[in-house]
Amino acid sequence: MSFKLPFFPEQASSLAGEVDALTLWLVGMSAFFTLLIAVLVVVFALRYRRRTPDQVGARFDESALLEITWTVIPLVIVLFTFAWGAKVYFRLYRPPAGAVEYGITGKQWMWKVQHPTGQREINELHLPVGQATRLTMTSEDVIHSFFVPAFRVKADVIPGRYTTMWFKPTKPGRYRLFCTEYCGTEHSRMIGWVVVQEPEEYQRWLASVPVVETLAQQGRKIYERLGCEECHAAGSELAPSLAGLFGRDVQLANGTTVRADETYLRESILDPDAKLVAGYDAAMSSYRGQAGEEELLALIGYLKSLPAATAAVGDGSELR
Amino acid sequence: MSGHQMPKTHYLNDGHGLKSWLLTFDHKRIGLLYLLGVSFFFLLGSAFAMMVRLELLTPGGDLMSADTYNHMFTMHGIFMVFFFLIPAIPGVLGNFALPIMIGAKDVAFPKLNLLSWYVFMTGGMFTMYGLFIGGVDTGWTFYPPYSSLYSTSAVLPVGLGVFINGFASILTGVNFMVTVHRMRAPGMTWFRLPLFVWGQYATSLVMVLGTPVVAITLVLLVLERVFQFGFFDAAKGGDPVLFQHLFWFYSHPAVYIMILPSMAVISELIAAFARKRIFGYHAVAFSSIGIAVLGFLVWGHHMYVSGQSVYAGVVFSLLTMLVAIPSAIKVFNWTFTLYKGAVALEMPLLYAMGFLGLFTIGGLTGVFLATLGFDVHVHDTYFVVAHFHYVMVGGTIMGYLGGLHYWWPKMTGRLYSTFWGKTSGWLVFVGFNLTFFPQFLLGIQGMPRRYHAYPEEWQVLNVLSSAGASVLGVGLILPVLYFLWSLRWGKVAGPNPWGARGLEWETSSPPPTLNFDQPPIVEHEAYDYLSPRPATPATPSDSH
Numbered sequence: 001m002s003f004k005l006p007f008f009p010e011q012a013s014s015l016a017g018e019v020d021a022l023t024l025w026l027v028g029m030s031a032f033f034t035l036l037i038a039v040l041v042v043v044f045a046l047r048y049r050r051r052t053p054d055q056v057g058a059r060f061d062e063s064a065l066l067e068i069t070w071t072v073i074p075l076v077i078v079l080f081t082f083a084w085g086a087k088v089y090f091r092l093y094r095p096p097a098g099a100v101e102y103g104i105t106g107k108q109w110m111w112k113v114q115h116p117t118g119q120r121e122i123n124e125l126h127l128p129v130g131q132a133t134r135l136t137m138t139s140e141d142v143i144h145s146f147f148v149p150a151f152r153v154k155a156d157v158i159p160g161r162y163t164t165m166w167f168k169p170t171k172p173g174r175y176r177l178f179c180t181e182y183c184g185t186e187h188s189r190m191i192g193w194v195v196v197q198e199p200e201e202y203q204r205w206l207a208s209v210p211v212v213e214t215l216a217q218q219g220r221k222i223y224e225r226l227g228c229e230e231c232h233a234a235g236s237e238l239a240p241s242l243a244g245l246f247g248r249d250v251q252l253a254n255g256t257t258v259r260a261d262e263t264y265l266r267e268s269i270l271d272p273d274a275k276l277v278a279g280y281d282a283a284m285s286s287y288r289g290q291a292g293e294e295e296l297l298a299l300i301g302y303l304k305s306l307p308a309a310t311a312a313v314g315d316g317s318e319l320r
Numbered sequence: 321m322s323g324h325q326m327p328k329t330h331y332l333n334d335g336h337g338l339k340s341w342l343l344t345f346d347h348k349r350i351g352l353l354y355l356l357g358v359s360f361f362f363l364l365g366s367a368f369a370m371m372v373r374l375e376l377l378t379p380g381g382d383l384m385s386a387d388t389y390n391h392m393f394t395m396h397g398i399f400m401v402f403f404f405l406i407p408a409i410p411g412v413l414g415n416f417a418l419p420i421m422i423g424a425k426d427v428a429f430p431k432l433n434l435l436s437w438y439v440f441m442t443g444g445m446f447t448m449y450g451l452f453i454g455g456v457d458t459g460w461t462f463y464p465p466y467s468s469l470y471s472t473s474a475v476l477p478v479g480l481g482v483f484i485n486g487f488a489s490i491l492t493g494v495n496f497m498v499t500v501h502r503m504r505a506p507g508m509t510w511f512r513l514p515l516f517v518w519g520q521y522a523t524s525l526v527m528v529l530g531t532p533v534v535a536i537t538l539v540l541l542v543l544e545r546v547f548q549f550g551f552f553d554a555a556k557g558g559d560p561v562l563f564q565h566l567f568w569f570y571s572h573p574a575v576y577i578m579i580l581p582s583m584a585v586i587s588e589l590i591a592a593f594a595r596k597r598i599f600g601y602h603a604v605a606f607s608s609i610g611i612a613v614l615g616f617l618v619w620g621h622h623m624y625v626s627g628q629s630v631y632a633g634v635v636f637s638l639l640t641m642l643v644a645i646p647s648a649i650k651v652f653n654w655t656f657t658l659y660k661g662a663v664a665l666e667m668p669l670l671y672a673m674g675f676l677g678l679f680t681i682g683g684l685t686g687v688f689l690a691t692l693g694f695d696v697h698v699h700d701t702y703f704v705v706a707h708f709h710y711v712m713v714g715g716t717i718m719g720y721l722g723g724l725h726y727w728w729p730k731m732t733g734r735l736y737s738t739f740w741g742k743t744s745g746w747l748v749f750v751g752f753n754l755t756f757f758p759q760f761l762l763g764i765q766g767m768p769r770r771y772h773a774y775p776e777e778w779q780v781l782n783v784l785s786s787a788g789a790s791v792l793g794v795g796l797i798l799p800v801l802y803f804l805w806s807l808r809w810g811k812v813a814g815p816n817p818w819g820a821r822g823l824e825w826e827t828s829s830p831p832p833t834l835n836f837d838q839p840p841i842v843e844h845e846a847y848d849y850l851s852p853r854p855a856t857p858a859t860p861s862d863s864h
Contacts, residue, residue: 007765008764008765009765019694019696022691023697023764026688026691026694029684030685033680034677034684037655038676040655040656041658041673041676041677044658045658045663045665048660048661048662049664050663051662053819054819056595057595057660057849060596060659061657062600062601066600067600067653071649074645078644078687081687082638082690082691085637085694085695086637086692086693088694089633089693093630108470141470142465142466142470145700147768149766154625156625158554158561158627159465160553160555161554163627178768180699180700180701180768181463182390182458182463182770183466184466185386185387185390185457188381188770188771188774189386
């Protein structure tokens, strides 16, 4: 169920209703206190008008009871508000398992979208209704921010790393997409649409966009072009195996452990010495400049698609 | 009532000519120098605001190019934040009144005081130079990589101007703190200080501890831009988000530099015009310090969607909720001061009442923004713009105008027209709300900040906002006119036109250069309206 409150955008995602409920609480609570103060101020100022030029106020300027009251009550209210807000925030930023992944590359002044099935879009994102969708995003230049008011969610899009957000569209429609981190001259034209469609219509749309390969297949091509297999072939001693690497914990040479997420993979391609894996030499050269952001997203899409190897991997990391 | 005479010699006629002003060590004259400076920059900042609101009358970007628009909102923010909101109340009202209120003849370091004005003006001149060669288009927040690698605008001179200006803040802060510690008149214990002094002291803490961080941040940005050091450049192993942490570590406390002095003025106004000791004196005093301290712990609430961990967001949200509490305590205490007071609805009190309503809205919408689940939706939208204008205009400017209207007779010896005062006050109040309330609605609808053009469905609210801005503009010009008029034709005020308590009202208007004919000795609590009125020098006690 979704409905449109006056002055609110449509509720078009699974979490929009919760955000709006939280908002209504904030509005109601604030309206109450604002009116309370406004009324008290006006009533006191008028009721206690000075009657003679020399009149002074009464002696009443301390009350421990009042101080405690108007400290404790606001404190309870803000702590409650904090807790509810934190709960919604966790929901907004913790994608469910199985969310379908899309790649978003922001650049001055457009949004480039990569579907897992290989379709690409500029400034539009077609989605089927009811699909939990996770966006992996990066920028080619300055900081942008991907914002869909109807979904009540946004995340900054930063050069040099990935940020992610997720949503589940619940209503077919066209919803505005805005860049909402000032990014230069045409910031206000870095806008577009999220087009949410019924499943059959979405399939028709997918079929209508010419595409030869899925994102993972595109990534495989890049993997071959860059010659990754030379060192990363299964069983090689030169470099860790990439099979099933995504999502696993990796033991580093400095003793710490990291999770192999998109950011880790991207960094390891562009700056391999940053997180040297335990048991290997620092022999990998950087591929900075040899693959753009969209290509990196495709390459990572390929790596994500690799099933875990059945043989044990020499560095002792756990298979997940 | 009538029959007051201007004192024969006072600080305004004690020495004539440009040199006696430009080389003065008198805190009162320095306060007036600051008044000229901040008024000029406020005018400039307002002109840019007018351009922004004119463009936003129509959805298309048709009045000026996108590039020009980006310069307009940036320069508006820079002049308003750094060259008006931060220096105004401490520089004008703090400088003028604080030493008199504690019974001192000047601040602890009068030469440093003059230096701070010159540093402020030098920073302003660098920024003006940057403006003349084209201005900056990065937003007042200067985020890299746009500001370090992409913008071709005058980031360097403007950044340097802001950097230099920071030292004026630091000097003022040090000066005020030492003054309060060391120069209180005999009998003026800490808990007999007017709450204005507590508020300025708390502000000074923030100025001294916080400003160096923005100074370093700007230096890093300049190094990044000129020498490509790479602190904020991912391709070199740096982190653009690091800038945000450094920037907001100062800029959040900076907003408390803007509001604490205004709150300090409000205490004086309510006490004077209710003729009653501020309710909960200790609570208000400690709340000022509490806000100053907690204000350093909350900067990450500007960064909930910046890519930092959700756990960081949780910590900052909780701390931000806590910093709201001392402000709430103050609002309740001020409100209850009016209860059983002897209230006169003079101009300064009307401004204080406006503050109470508008700051409450501004502060509560701060709680909205502190709330994680809500902020994700409205971060970087007009909701934020509306919030900070409510606290900075509805809060800081109300306090500033109220303070000017309160101390003007003391500063100049003249009264101003109450009719024009009340007219301008209503225009400001109505115009302000019309300008900014619609922006809350625009923000909830999703209108992003810093947009030159916007979807048509948002035009009505934008037109209301721009209309309000015109009304607000008129309301803000009027005081300039009637204050100037009062200098020549205003009724002579006498030492205590308001019948208020406080050491500044026990000396003549305008005061002598050394503030008091006889150094005062303090035997009363602050706002001690129940004791008999002290006689003021040079005039027989009169009933007003």
